[in-house]
Each structure stands twice: as C-alpha cells, then as structure tokens.
Amino acid sequence: MKSKSSSGGLVYSTEAGRMCPACRQPIAQCACAKRASVPAGDGVARVSRETKGRGGKAVTVVKGVAVTTEALQALGKQLRTACGSGGTVKDGVIEIQGDHVERVMAALQAQGLKVKRTGG
Structure with a gap:
C-alpha cells in the first residue's frame, strides 16, 4: 500500500478547496504560483x-x-469598463465580449504597451 507522500498527496480539502501539488498549500495561498505568475513573452500584446x-x-x-x-x-477590468462589455481573464488571456479590437488596441497603447493586431 502506498503512503500519501509517494502517491502525490492531498489534492482537495473540504476546508480549503483545491490544493497545490507542489507546495501542498491551498491554491489561494500557493507560494509556487506567485513565483511563476509572470508569463514569458516578447512584450507585445496581441489583439484578435x-x-x-x-x-x-x-x-x-x-x-x-x-x-x-x-x-x-x-x-481586464479596465478593458471591460472601457468597452462597456463583459468578459473574463483565463490562463493569461483576456477575453472581452464583442468586437472591440480597435478600442482595446487604443486602450493598451495609451498604457504604453506595444500592441499588434493578429488574425484577419
């Protein structure tokens, strides 16, 4: 019979919810997610x-x-407010409901980001 430590450990707790498999802390208090929270990129925001x-x-x-x-x-909240629309932020991607490409590009350029339009 395997022990908890060799089988991967606790994944979910009814007290704290989902647990981080690396540091064994609740996801909200995970220390490893904070270290790796800045995604690697070339510094260009791509809007499509x-x-x-x-x-x-x-x-x-x-x-x-x-x-x-x-x-x-x-x-994401600033862009949703500027567009007067709903949306979400998932996995490092901002989604704004509706076709607001030009408005989003203008808002990002006003904040000093490099912006490139992708897709048709």
Missing part, C-alpha cells in the same frame, strides 16, 4: 477577434501581456 466555439458570437482576445496575474485581472 475570435468566434470559434462561441456560437458565432465575436470575442476580442488579448494575449501576450507579460504582467502578473493580479495586474492582468486589473487590466
């Missing part, structure tokens, strides 16, 4: 419009912004 997998609805997608997770959340 996508409709795949969304029932034909357009979504403006921003990828490649090399900032921390907290700063990315704040940037």
